[in-house]
Amino acid sequence: MTTKPAPATKAGVLTEALPYIKRFHDRTIVVKYGGNAMTDDNLKQCFARDVVLLKLVGMNPVVVHGGGPQIENLLARVGKKAAFVQGMRVTDAETMDVVEMVLGGQVNKEIVNLINQQGGKAVGLTGKDGNFIRAKKLLIENLEKPGEMLDIGQVGEIVSIDPGLIALLDSGDFIPVIAPIGVGSEGETYNINADVVAGKIAEVLKAEKLVMLTNTPGVLDKAGNLLTGITPREIDDMVADGTLSGGMLPKIGSALDAARSGVKSVHIIDGRVEHALLLEILTDDGVGTLIKSK
Ligand SMILES: Nc1ncnc2c1ncn2[C@@H]1O[C@H](COP(=O)(O)OP(=O)(O)O)[C@@H](O)[C@H]1O
Numbered sequence: 298m299t300t301k302p303a304p305a306t307k308a309g310v311l312t313e314a315l316p317y318i319k320r321f322h323d324r325t326i327v328v329k330y331g332g333n334a335m336t337d338d339n340l341k342q343c344f345a346r347d348v349v350l351l352k353l354v355g356m357n358p359v360v361v362h363g364g365g366p367q368i369e370n371l372l373a374r375v376g377k378k379a380a381f382v383q384g385m386r387v388t389d390a391e392t393m394d395v396v397e398m399v400l401g402g403q404v405n406k407e408i409v410n411l412i413n414q415q416g417g418k419a420v421g422l423t424g425k426d427g428n429f430i431r432a433k434k435l436l437i438e439n440l441e442k443p444g445e446m447l448d449i450g451q452v453g454e455i456v457s458i459d460p461g462l463i464a465l466l467d468s469g470d471f472i473p474v475i476a477p478i479g480v481g482s483e484g485e486t487y488n489i490n491a492d493v494v495a496g497k498i499a500e501v502l503k504a505e506k507l508v509m510l511t512n513t514p515g516v517l518d519k520a521g522n523l524l525t526g527i528t529p530r531e532i533d534d535m536v537a538d539g540t541l542s543g544g545m546l547p548k549i550g551s552a553l554d555a556a557r558s559g560v561k562s563v564h565i566i567d568g569r570v571e572h573a574l575l576l577e578i579l580t581d582d583g584v585g586t587l588i589k590s591k
């Protein structure tokens with residue numbers, strides 16, 4: 298049985314939101330929607346409602362989505378094994394086709410549709426649209442053999458992001474929904490980690506906030522306890538001793554880069570909690586982990 302909150306409690310929640318609505322009016326809020334937070338239909342609808350509400354109260358939400366588990370599903374169906382190096386998917390040509398199909402097609406259009414069903418005007422994009430995310434091949438350092446560079450296929454690093462297309466959509470009250478795919482100088486396609494794209498977009502748009510929704514309560518320490526805030530030094534220590542690993546590596550790196558590049562607040566929060574996004578932006582109770590710039 299669900300009990301309804303008393304009217305006074307409801308009014309309290311609404312008045313608590315007011316200073317945040319004022320403070321963030323006309324500000325850009327970049328929301329990274331991780332594939333792991335998209336598992337359940339009810340949660341997806343809550344997410345879409347939150348995004349529409351932010352837009353309707355005067356903020357400019359920009360959604361960047363992932364879709365790791367959804368890519369995994371299609372790869373398994375075509376009998377392809379996935380491999381990761383430091384949280385990045387090894388992407389051969391066949392995998393790239395699957396990634397583009399899933400991120401640019403299935404997942405992107407599902408989110409666009411969900412937001413539009415809730416009364417928003419979402420427009421789906423990949424970095425190929427208007428060539429707005431330019432990328433080049435990423436080489437990553439082999440942590441086991443420092444100095445040695447690893448080639449993991451069509452994985453991209455961002456060369457530049459053109460904010461013009463997003464600004465144009467914002468000015469028409471559209472909500473951009475961005476799949477993390479970049480385009481090379483010869484028109485080649487690159488798979489880019491969604492956290493990296495979200496961090497860079499937040500930086501280029503001079504966003505007020507970057508909120509990353511994932512499938513953990515936030516950043517956890519060695520004992521599994523939630524850290525409500527984390528400094529660059531603590532991040533270094535936790536990477537070195539292996540407390541931070543896998544998909545959290547690109548996430549924390551991008552979060553820190555964004556915080557250091559002027560994004561006013563960067564949070565990693567639990568996308569499995571209903572309306573986590575609204576709680577983070579419109580209430581006094583911070584949820585998840587705040588990434589500090591120093
Ligand atoms: N210290 C840590 N705290 C929280 N999560 C961690 C930590 N180290 C590794 N992880 C892993 O990172 C995952 C989140 O990254 P990822 O799977 O890429 O999610 P998303 O799809 O939301 O981007 C968590 O589910 C967890 O397994």
Ligand SMILES: CC(=O)N[C@@H](CCC(=O)OP(=O)(O)O)C(=O)O
Nearest residue numbers: 332363364365385386489490491
């Ligand atoms: C290079 C690389 O790893 N790209 C990611 C892009 C999707 C993504 O980042 O999805 P999540 O946010 O759900 O993890 C991938 O292929 O899985």
